[in-house]
Amino acid sequence: MKHYDVIIVGGGMVGQALALSLAKQSFNIAITEPNNPNPTLSDEFHTRVSAITPKSEQLLTDLGVWGNIKRKQAFSATEVWDQNSHGNLKFDTENEVFDHLGHIIENDAIQSALYQSLQATQVTFINAKVVDLTKQNNGYQIQLDNQTAIDCQLLVGADGARSKVREITGIATTDTDYQQKAIVCNIKAKKNFNNTTWQRFLSNSIIALLPLGECEASIVWSAENTLADELMQLPKEEFAQRLSAGVEYRFGEFEVVSDIQAFPLIERSAQTYVKEQLALVGDAAHNIHPLAGQGVNLGFADVIELSKQLDSNKSKLGDYGDLRKYARARRLDNELMAKTMTGLNWIYKENNEPLRWLRGFGMNVINENSTLKSFFQKHALGGS
Numbered sequence: 001m002k003h004y005d006v007i008i009v010g011g012g013m014v015g016q017a018l019a020l021s022l023a024k025q026s027f028n029i030a031i032t033e034p035n036n037p038n039p040t041l042s043d044e045f046h047t048r049v050s051a052i053t054p055k056s057e058q059l060l061t062d063l064g065v066w067g068n069i070k071r072k073q074a075f076s077a078t079e080v081w082d083q084n085s086h087g088n089l090k091f092d093t094e095n096e097v098f099d100h101l102g103h104i105i106e107n108d109a110i111q112s113a114l115y116q117s118l119q120a121t122q123v124t125f126i127n128a129k130v131v132d133l134t135k136q137n138n139g140y141q142i143q144l145d146n147q148t149a150i151d152c153q154l155l156v157g158a159d160g161a162r163s164k165v166r167e168i169t170g171i172a173t174t175d176t177d178y179q180q181k182a183i184v185c186n187i188k189a190k191k192n193f194n195n196t197t198w199q200r201f202l203s204n205s206i207i208a209l210l211p212l213g214e215c216e217a218s219i220v221w222s223a224e225n226t227l228a229d230e231l232m233q234l235p236k237e238e239f240a241q242r243l244s245a246g247v248e249y250r251f252g253e254f255e256v257v258s259d260i261q262a263f264p265l266i267e268r269s270a271q272t273y274v275k276e277q278l279a280l281v282g283d284a285a286h287n288i289h290p291l292a293g294q295g296v297n298l299g300f301a302d303v304i305e306l307s308k309q310l311d312s313n314k315s316k317l318g319d320y321g322d323l324r325k326y327a328r329a330r331r332l333d334n335e336l337m338a339k340t341m342t343g344l345n346w347i348y349k350e351n352n353e354p355l356r357w358l359r360g361f362g363m364n365v366i367n368e369n370s371t372l373k374s375f376f377q378k379h380a381l382g383g384s
Helices: 013-023 054-062 107-118 164-168 225-232 236-246 295-312 320-349 353-368 370-380
Strands: 002-009 029-032 049-052 073-075 077-082 088-092 102-106 124-126 130-136 139-144 149-157 173-188 196-201 205-211 216-224 261-270 278-280
Touching: 002 013, 002 139, 013 029, 013 054, 013 107, 013 295, 049 054, 049 107, 049 295, 054 102, 054 295, 102 107, 130 164, 149 164, 164 278, 173 225, 173 236, 205 236, 216 225, 216 236, 278 320, 295 320
Parallel strands: 002 029, 002 149, 029 124, 077 196, 149 278
Antiparallel strands: 049 102, 073 102, 077 088, 130 139, 139 149, 173 216, 173 261, 196 205, 205 216
């Protein structure tokens, strides 16, 4: 039976970033991933993108990955406006020490760049699905669907929101079903997005425009299930018209240039991130509303913290005390972000007159106070 120091179940962005980080610490690592860990980039933009913060950019730079990401669109401002109040809010780089707020990047482009960097390491990719896990005296044995077994001293679940590792090891979750779906697609506009991400809060939904180029963007339209189902039934031309109207035709008429997809919105938090010689990272540990595009950034922050804890005590890999330090350091930040997203979602969903006035007033207070704006901005950027 092949033995590894660390086995990472899940070869997505977070799993591969963790493998690359730990490889630099000379651990013997395997990644199990049943799907293709090295997606091929086509000429057309993929619909699944992330808003990468400067903190995540720094991690990817430190790992030697950033320069190999083939397509990335920097944005230097974020504008938010509300249909039902006078509120307007703009975050930008004015009066700040940084020159951009982040980058909109296709998930596949990040994953492909991580995979290429991993080819220069001794990390082993195993193209197989986990069937079962068995706790041993000094780690875990993993049974795979290719009829083989491997074992390790530390097992990491990086296998997403429906984590098999979390399920088999009996880690419960706390779930909040928003009764919403996120609709995603790519669009072309008549007018320039001006290196800005845009969000508009409507009575029954939220539209986010994430620029991929001057006049191209990925959209995330978070809507109540009934509205989402209605929108998904529309021909592309009618959907584009509804979307254009939803953002007041600020960018002219949109054209949909990809498939339109939808997925349910559920906040999910593992009740513990760690067990003896076991850790969860990324969506396996926490899954939040996409309102601020923070999902993968939280996962990359997990990578930074877990790598730090493991590097501090290499002689006792998987030590429960070290893993608990990782869990304590990350849970507060992750829970705060999750609850903030839930609260914002509720605030903008409610449309009685006093609350509409209050949220508009609050947005304008922040917008006009440079100290407040800078505080919120730096927190959203991952503490940069």
